[in-house]
Amino acid sequence: MLGIANYAMKGPMQSIIAVVLFSALSVFLAPFGILVGAIIALVTLRVSVTEGFKTLVWGVVSNIAVTMIISGNYFPAIIAVIEYMLPIWLMAVVLRQTNSLASALQLAMVVTGLSVVVFYMAIPNPADWWIALFNQYVAPLLESSQISYDAELIPNLADMVTMLMAVFMIVLWFSILVIARWWQSELYHPGQFKTDFYELSLPRSTAYVAIVLAIIGLVSGSGAGLVYDLSGIIIAGLMFQGIAIAHHTVAKKELNTAWLVGLYILLFLFPQAMLILATIGLVDSWVDFRNRWDNEEL
Structure with a gap:
């Protein structure tokens, strides 16, 4: 992957070629889109906001052209x-201006949160809307393919779709930006990425919002809805802060990297582990674990 970044940064034409190629390929295989976003972010971070926007435009045009042809x-x-x-380009602009991964992450959370609110304004009952889409498009495909499913689970899953999509977008966007930041560090500032990621800390206002949403959820007694979906967004953001704390702790305590491997395996197998990491991130807003570890070495 680093070779791709190195090629893209040889000049404006190379970055455009790389973006156009991977954007076209992403129409056939979506994961190539990760490379598209990372190249756009890298150009924005390393060269300029304007050049990053140019690569964005080329990526958009190539993707639309291939999609329309097919x-x-x-x-x-x-x-x-x-x-x-x-x-990704917007987040890269914020990261370039603030030099703060936390600020870029917060932008992703705000954009996603506003999108969810607008979604609820347009569709007052998203769960019913998701069920209708399932019955119209997915159910016939499953039946024609003779794939069995538990129809009683669909309403419960429909309650979570909006929240899961919001969480997915935050995780995807920030992960792509992190790849670009890592590329930038490896090519131009070796070791800087670790410093940036270790310092990731969302403002305390995020923790206050999390507490307010939790209180509203408890008072209202609602298991789903807008508050539930917005809570998922906060959890996703604080999860990254928890991951940063875990990496910092392993480095400072000189622990075996197997602890981090185990953490990511746990996250992959049990997504509920996000809540544990988010809780660590929430508590860190007041306890400041990383500063404590640093002071212990003095």
């Missing part, structure tokens, strides 16, 4: 732009 419908390309292009 399907005759531009809507999938719009989804691709939202999924791994435009938000």
